Amino acid sequence: MLRILIVCLGCFLGGAVNANDAITSSMLAPLAEKSLLLDITSIQQKKLVAVGERGHVLLSVDGNNWQQVSVPTQETLTSVFFINNLVGWAVGHNSTILKTTNGGNNWHLQYSNPSLQKPLLDIVFKDPFHGVAVGAYGQFLRTIDGGKTWLSEFHEEFLLEEDKAFLDELKVDDEEAYFDERESILPHFNRIISDGRTTYLVGEIGLIAKSNDLGLTWTKFDEIYRGSFFDLSRTHEGNLVVAGLRGHVFRSLKNGTPWQESKTDTTSLLNSIVLSDEGRIFILGNNGVILESHDDGHSFVLKMQPDGKSLIAGVWFNNRIVAVSDVGIKNIFMNSSGFNY
């Protein structure tokens, strides 16, 4: 009897470990490269890394052949960033942060916070030690040690005036309710981009802000649109282009001038701005939308992809766009005459 008990105990333990493994490690699946992928980056034009749902991380050196690598999470990963050819991070739901130090071949879990029930949506590093991860409801995490420790920040400068007053009142009356409210009162931070010294943040309710100290203090731009923005980019000529909900694209010349809206002929959500190495700007959107500009973002031509799939992020790689979509990797050739195939 005792022997049976011991054997069974072993079974239970074995089972628990296996079950645990199944939950914490991503599953290698033949269709991973055709699953929902949410971000892609190129490491010095030599290697591509794409991330997406179920903890899918895929690597490629040519954009055509992809190799899935196992990572210690099954959470949906929303963004990936490399500071050099070896060191990078990926973030996702459950405030998950993964790090690699060998160019994406192996990843380890640096941070996760399931109790918050919020996703991280983007991550940026200034150098291998100093970085910021941002996400839904104003989630803001900072590290100064390459991600060993992450500390949360609450950026009340993004509160609306009336919300700020409401929070101040609540803090006095009911501290618990105050902390509860703080969890969801800030807008979503959709994208954070570091451009030399300047860091830009775009997000919900028309949020565009910049910072000269990697996000310790922020300066908000005046509201130009009350919908969400999803990407911002500095163009070849040094102008700023921002793209967002319902086909909205705005441009500001050399940092200073007021934002000008560019006509786009689409009402689809615009996800990502891609700069080609020969001066063109592409903006990828839902429903197969690609906007192409030959004049540094002043005007755009709408190029619909026939399959109508959502193009979520992309990079310029070997004279084409390698994009990720709800059906995985897509290689999109955009020749200069505007005819795509």
Added chain:
Amino acid sequence: MAINSSSNNHSSKSTQNVLFKMRSFVLFLFAVITAFLLYQASQIKLDASFTKNIPLQHSYMKTYLKHQENFGGANNILISVCDSEGDIFNESFFNTLKGVHDQLFFIPGIDRTQVKSLFSPSTRFVEIVEDGFAGGPVIPANFTANKAGLNIVKGNIEKAGIVGRIVSDDYSCAMVNASLMEVNPETGEKLDSISIAEQLETQIRAKFEKNNISIHIIGFAKMVGDVANGAKSVVTFFGIAIAITAIMVYFFCRSVKLTILPIACSFVAVVWQMGMLSTLGYGLDPMSILIPFLIFAIGVSHGVQMINSVKKLVSKGKTSLEAAQISFAALLIPGGIALLSDTVGFLTLLSIDIGIIRELAIAASLGVAMIILTNLVLLPLLVSLIRISPTVEKKVKSSPKNYGVQDTSKKTIWDFIANFATKGPASFILIFTSFLFIFGYINSQNMKIGELHAGAPALHETSRYNQDTFLITNRYAISVDYMSVIVETTPDACTQYKIMNVIDQFQWRMENVPGVQSAISLASVAKIVNAGYNEGNAKWRVLSKNQQTLVQSIARVPSSSGLLNNNCSAMPVILFLDDHKAETINRVVDAVKLNASELNNEELTFNLASGPVGVMAATNEAVKEAQLPMMLYVYGAVIILCLLSFRSIKATISVVVPLYIVSILAQWLMTALDIGLTVSTLPVIALGVGIGVDYGIYILSTMNEKLKNGATVKAAYHAALTERGSAVIITGITLAIGVSTWLFSDLKFQVDMGIVLTFMFLVNMFAAVVILPAIAAFLWKDKK
């Protein structure tokens, strides 16, 4: 009970005396019963109910029936209206589409709330705007079919995300779909699929298909209608089969009267069989509609034995009454045994748990039992009444031109064939047969189970229905080959992340199985809805761990979507497959079983299966499981009957071994012709064995008697050939004629059945004439 033993002759004779003395009364009785059953037969209905086709006791089908009410919804009609010139955006197309929509709406039995097309108010687009959702009907209230109006509709179609479902991928077609109700609201009776199909044909296709606009209709009711129509056309084949058979019999007996009698008696057997079926409350379905052919052919073949005997006796100078009495006594036992073994063979099909096969078994065994009465009793009684015309008698007796010549030539043929029963030729035959058997056996191992071809398996690939199916599956993102795995869990389970996450994991694992094209479940839809609530941002396409958010994303999915029941304690994961080939189904079913065993827990289980392919999977498994027992039962029945009647193991071996070889060769034929083992071909093997045994029984009953009297095998076989040889050959040919007309059927499974049965009837005949004596040559030692 051994054949021709004196006691048997005695009992046959006493029966014969009573019968023939009371023949007027007996004939009157036959006439009354025939009149009654003819009336009953005229009331028989074509019955193509769906549940008859499936193994109801199979565990998959129990799951299917349990959730049928929620996820059944399989009884849909899809009508694709296509423009062969460019796209749908022109005025005449939109007018036609509206016409089809309105017409369909008014067909009784169509669920009017579920008629869906571009013109239904429920076809709406939703777009995400700065402060939430905005939307409207795809075709606005003020729509006019001009360029501007059509442009607006085109834009709305794209926003609504209905390309691939309501509008084809290439914009050349638009869909009108509807589901059917259980009962006809006008009559209150169960909905008649066949009449719905007819109305679709006359009121939709005939009315709207013109110029460059084509109408493509698919759906279970339409398929049933087309199958029923195809089944009706077999009546023509029945006429053809009767005509050819009559000519054959005439050439055999050279007498109009002797031709008409067995054919009329066999026809009476068919009437009785159909009348009895109708009286017992059964209908004819597309499979059992073939049984009358078989009954007729079996009836004629036994009738031929009877007139063969009568003719020979008349030629020896007996009167027709004497000839009839003697033939009756001589044939009642072997004929009765043969027919009894047919009946028992068919009855073994009752062990298969598929309604349509059971009804086939009942129809066939009833019919064969009827033949015992009509062709072994009624026929000799009728023969005794007629005067066989002197010319025939003369011809039979002495005409050197006809019978005489035939007889001598036959004799030389029989002399030659009788050599098969000597050891030299017999060794050659057995060696050749062994090679054939081994080769056939190896190849028959590759016989596939299930449907091997695309489209609705009952119909030809070239049929309009299947062509329409191919068009719709090609141009839309619609697949008709899907299987639902039903998740059974606790009430309100869809509001729990941990449960939805398991469903999502299962779906993803299944999507990675080769053969699965795509999949959908409440979990995958909830993820898309969640992204919708977040401005359409794909980064939110997840199952929210926050219960309120999860509820919000599920609340938008109605239970009418077929993705959940009312309290979401049951949710299907619908797997769309590449095709419904047996190997695809097996692979997917195995993967479902494996993943279910890994993911099932106390709170949820994954259960096979619903959907058309789920039904096929269950049917395939049932057919596969039934194959061996069915063969064992049929052979068991045949062996026991042979042992009882011949009281000889040697005789039994001589009859059964050729039969088994032919069954294996038939399976080889099926493999070679890409005919799968299905609900329709499985019973064919039993029918082929049950009927194929007749030849052997007729030949051996004579041989056995002679061998017992000390004749050599060759002499015994020669005697059997002269007595029964030509009748056996005629039997084989009449049977083959009866079933070979099925080759021209509109229904694919009837063609398959026709091929296999024709093969089995003919080759069993050859085997009885060639292999049987060769085996006998080695089993019996000649007493010299």
